[in-house]
Amino acid sequence: MIRLALRLTVAGGREALVRLTVIAAAVTVGVALLLSTLAAIGATRTQNDRNAWLNTGAEFTQSRNARAAGADPLWWLLRADHYDGGLIGRVDVAATGPNAPVPPGLPRLPGPGEYYASPALAELLRATPAGELADRYPGRRAGTIGRSALPGPDSLIVVVGHRPGELAGKEGARRVTTIETRSPSSCNGPNCDVAAGINAEGMALVLSVVALALIFPVLILTGTASRLAAARREQRFAAMRLVGATPGQVSLISTIESAVAAVAGTAAGFALWYALRPLVARADLTGTPFFTGDMSLGVVDVLGIAVGVPVAAAIAARVALRRVRVSPLGVTRRTTPRPPRAWRLIPLALGLGQLWWVIGRVPEGSSGQILAFVPGILLILVGIVLAGPWLTMAGARLLVRCTRRPALLVAGRRLADDPKAGFRAVSGLVLALCVTSTAVGIITAVVAESGVPEDNAAFGSSVVGDYERQFGAGPTRKPPAALPAATRSELVSVPGVHSVMVVRTNPLGIPDPAEPAPPKGERPILAGLVACAELARMPAHNDCPAGAEAAAIPPDFSRFGMQEDRAWPAVWPAVKISPQRLGSLPVSEIMVTTDGSTAAVERVRTLLTAAYPDELPPYTVAEDYAQRWGDIAGYRQLATVVIAISFPIAGCSLAVAVAGGLNERKRPFALLRLSGVPLRTLRRVVLLESAAPLLIVAALAIGMGFLTAQLFLQAQYGYSIRPPGAGYYGLTLAGIVVSLAVIASTLPLLRRITGPETARND
Structure with a gap:
């Protein structure tokens, strides 16, 4: 056998x-x-x-305080730098002895005035003017970081060597004796x-x-x-x-x-x-x-x-x-196969019910939400597959009642008799539309809520040096000195720079005008002080009272809009302080507005890094938003990959199903053609048998996708869904058009497979 x-x-x-x-x-x-x-x-x-090694000294590690036998402490400071919107992981190290631990990928620790760069960063340093990037890392490049320390081939990482005294006491610096090896x-x-x-x-x-x-x-x-x-x-x-x-x-x-x-x-x-x-x-x-x-x-x-x-x-x-x-x-x-029953809608309802139940019941960011979201979304996907035949049958019966055209009657009757076979051909595409709608709905809403407001696009290209000390800084830390005149002159002379605003620390005790009054007995958050002439050149929220020379603004002025509970005044309160005294006060924040060009942004960033080497690297407002919502950027990438793969897979499933179904039905079609049914009518029947369930269930899938996105947004962030952009409608329309084209591409086969010999030989 x-x-x-x-x-x-x-x-x-x-x-x-x-x-x-x-x-x-x-x-x-x-x-x-x-x-x-x-x-x-x-x-x-x-x-x-x-x-793992980049998390050395992080809060979650248990080995950060363990003293390795015979190891000399190593000063360790991890900071986030940027170039052209890309993240650069900067690790500053200083060995206190010859037995200090060495990170993976390095033959030895860099000494003072040396640094190791990842291959991608080394290539970027070679291709970029020194004033835009290399000047942030003075000294010489001692070598290249090995692959064992790099997450990916395009990772931008630099390890900079220092003397111990240069890192001791710096905010965020830690003394470690072991390099973390546990996975994040x-x-x-x-x-x-x-x-x-x-x-x-x-x-x-x-x-x-x-x-x-x-x-x-x-x-x-x-x-x-x-x-x-x-x-x-x-x-x-x-x-x-x-x-x-x-x-x-x-x-x-x-x-x-x-x-x-x-x-x-x-x-x-x-x-x-x-x-x-x-x-x-x-x-x-x-x-x-x-x-x-x-x-x-x-x-x-x-x-x-x-x-x-x-x-x-x-x-x-x-x-x-x-x-x-x-x-x-x-x-x-x-x-005739047994018709599908209405119970097929139950899994779909259960999935939606589970996602709805999560809202307000599971703490944000907890593992319980993952356990709720994944089964709920899985139930919805399975529910669409199960409900598809029932919806196809219902739509086909409605189609038969509302028409007298031969092609519509034949297609409707065949779909009503065997809706499972009719839906099976388009099930892959329907799921792709559901997944795409869910991903686009979530990403669109979160980006709209967390991104720089569209009317403040120029605000997003501003470079920020954030030196505010009220939050998380030790009491012995001193704010940085006033911006040197030479640095201000260099900043203003950079092509593409529009203005420079320096926010000063507040010795007058004036509270932050954007914050509500604190409870009795608590210290208020102090405002930052700024010259009205500099504030007037900011692209947003720049109104001072008439005749005022200085105003009180939030010390973290660049983070406008990130806190939803803030009430921002139309005009900032005036402050009575002489220009001479204001100019001598320490710095809380520096904002430099640019035209958004890479050269201008990176040149400004490098100048501020050189002026304040002991502080956190400068960033743009747009980068600050992106970093605070970095998981969304990752999910956007994931959604793009999912959409790019799911649609071609769905197209392959559709092509195989339509071609196979046409081959299986060639004898009935041959008999219809012998009985006098025109070939064009048979082609319409084939097209309608695939297009009808596609359009009927696709509408449900798209609706379920957006409803799923709404339930997720409410449970996770408290947001509401936003209308998607034109790209989504173009992608959806293109997917449906391509699917119809795939179906239409099989129609020429009808002439060859429905000849008289098919009916005679079969």
């Missing part, structure tokens, strides 16, 4: 060969994508592990935070989204391919039963036939994955691409796919032949 099964599989004529090729090709694509997803999940963990993903709990990388909850969320949004469509594609020509195969096996074949023999033949295609597709899938691995490594799941070598598979992954896919195909083949095993006449005497 095995020899007969192999002969029927590979020598069953052109039709069998085409069927085998198509199934193998679809399995190849599915396996390659599945392997890529599994490899990306592993690479994400590996990449996150390489951030070991940081767990509602209040857990890491200096670099993704903590356990963030990692769980990223991997869950990847699993739900990428593996789900791949499984649909593989399942669609395995059902290719199912009806034709049922008829052939039923004929074998009628001539004496036993159910076991038929099952064995079917299993071998499916396994051959699955094995061939699995082997080709591994080859395709290996060829595409460098391309997949560029996927920006976590904000930085992967090293190609990190895109590797474990033994369990390889064995699971190599064995699991053929086994799953064999099991699916046996399940598909249940009617043949019961009775061979069950195939030839086909009856």
Whole structure:
């Protein structure tokens, strides 16, 4: 029987060969994508592990205060620098002895006046004028940071050497005797935070989204391919039963036939994955691409796919032949399938109900929200798949009642009789639309709430030196001195700089006008003082009282709008202080407005770094917003990857399903054509049978996607959904148009497969 099964599989004529090729090709694509997803999940963990050393001395580490035997303390200061919107991890170190610990990727610690740079940063230093970047790191480059310390190939990291006295007492500097080796993903709990990388909850969320949004469509594609020509195969096996074949023999033949295609597709899938691995490594799941070598598979992954896919195909083949095993006449005497019931809407309702229940019940940022969101979204995705046939049936019955056109009547009747088959072809695309709508709805709302206001775009390109000492600074810290005249002159002379505003510390005890009055007995937050002439040149919130020379403003003026409970006055209160005294006061904040060009921003940043080397590196207002909402930037990257992959997968599923369905129905179509039905009518029937469920259920999927986004936003941030941009509508329209084009591309086959010979020979 095995020899007969192999002969029927590979020598069953052109039709069998085409069927085998198509199934193998679809399995190849599915396996390659599945392997890529599994490899990306592993690479994400590996990449996150390489951030461990950057968390040396972080709050979540338990070993930060442990004294390593024989180790000399090392002064350690991690700071965030930027270039052209990109993040530069800056680590300042100072050894107190010859046995100080050395970070990974370095042959030794840099001495005073030396630094090590990552390859990407070294290349950037070579390609950028010194005044825009290199002057921030005085001295010479001692070498390049090795790959073992880099999360990704484009990571920008610099380790700068100092004398111990230069770092001692600096805000944020710590004395450590060990370099952290634990992954950031070991940081767990509602209040857990890491200096670099993704903590356990963030990692769980990223991997869950990847699993739900990428593996789900791949499984649909593989399942669609395995059902290719199912009806034709049922008829052939039923004929074998009628001539004496036993159910076991038929099952064995079917299993071998499916396994051959699955094995061939699995082997080709591994080859395709290996060829595409460098391309997949560029996927920006976590904000930085992967090293190609990190895109590797474990033994369990390889064995699971190599064995699991053929086994799953064999099991699916046996399940598909249940009617043949019961009775061979069950195939030839086909009856209308049992219509889907309304219970199919229950999982969808349960998923929405679970997301609604989370609102206000689970603390923000806790692991309980992840446990609620992931099952809820999974229920919604499964619910759409289950509810799709019922909605297709309801829409088809309505279509039949409202029309008398032949094509609409035939298509409507066929969909109403077998809505599962009609919806199966478009299920992948429907899920892609749901996932896209959810991702776009969440990202659009959060970006709108957390980003720089659109009417203050110029405000976002301002460079800020933040030296305010009221929050988190020790009482012995002194504010930095007044801005040197030479530095101000250099700043003003930079091409692209519009104005310079210096916010001074407040010796007068004037409270911050943007903050509510504190409770009795508590110290008020003090305002910053600024010259009205400088404030007037700011792009936003720059009104002083008429005739005033100085005004009281928030000491962190650059963070306008980040605190929702602030009430910002239209005119800032005047302050009576002489210009001479105001100019001599220490600095709280410096804002330099620019035209937003890279050269202007980076030149200003470098000048402020040189003027105040002991302070935190300057940043732009837009970078400050982005850093505070850095997880959203990562999720935006993740959403882009998910959308870019899910739509092509859905298109492949649609093409396979439509082509397979057309081939299975060629005899009924041939009989209709012989009875006088015009070919153009048959083409309309084929188009309507696929387009109707697509349009009917797509509307539900898009609505469910936005509703899911609204429930997530309310539970996580307390926001409301915003209308998406034109890009979303263009993407959705393009997806539907391309899908209709895929369906239309199969219509020319009707003339060839519905000839008289089809009805006569079949």
